[in-house]
Amino acid sequence: MKRSFALCIVLSGLCLVAMDHSATAQTMLDNSAEKASPFVKATLKALTTRFSGAHPKFRNLAVHTNSDKKQVVCGQVSLSNSKTPANESFLSFGASEDTEQPIVYEARTIPTALDSREANQWINHGADLEELEELGCVPEGSYRQYGDTLNKVLQDSKTNATR
The missing domain is CATH 3.30.160 (Double Stranded RNA Binding Domain)
Incomplete structure (x- = not known):
């Protein structure tokens, strides 16, 4: 009984290793x-x-x-x-x-209006784009364009909030 139990454990372990190995294709x-x-x-x-x-x-x-x-x-x-x-x-x-x-950078369109509490989330999101630009994986100026767009949206939100 102990041998069959041990054999089941070993075989299930081998199946898990095989499944894990094939999942990396x-x-x-x-x-x-x-x-x-x-x-x-x-x-x-x-x-x-x-x-x-x-x-x-x-x-x-x-x-x-x-x-x-x-x-x-x-x-x-x-x-x-x-x-x-x-x-x-x-x-x-x-x-x-x-x-x-x-x-990995997921290009997401910045909404036309942002709550100031969401600003850090969008700034952090842009950091991945900056790193990809430094690596030479996206065109030069991509991060600056992203930052300019984000700043404009935040400035517009700030202006609309004071009206």
Whole structure:
């Protein structure tokens, strides 16, 4: 009886390991990862693990080196359940060899009116965009444009509140 119980425990453990290992497969929607370096593969695996419930799909991978001669990978990830996700479902991401976790930025339109209590949330949201710009993953000036838009909305909200 003890042997069969131990065998059940061992087999269930092996099944869990196999299930966990198969859950880290990446889905590439284009051929941008054909000759991916170990760093790129590790970045994709980290994102797949981070969003394991969504089965992420990747595209537009690009690799370059930064001023410190470290590899930087940029790309887009979709968390959509569709086999062919819509363009608007893709989030920009980037990672450098000297960072711990990839940075993922979800482009969200800033509402035309904001409560001042929401300002910190939107400022923090923009920090990911700033980091992606520093990595060279989004066009230069993206963060400034985001900040200008946010400041205008906050200024308009402040002006309307004083009327």
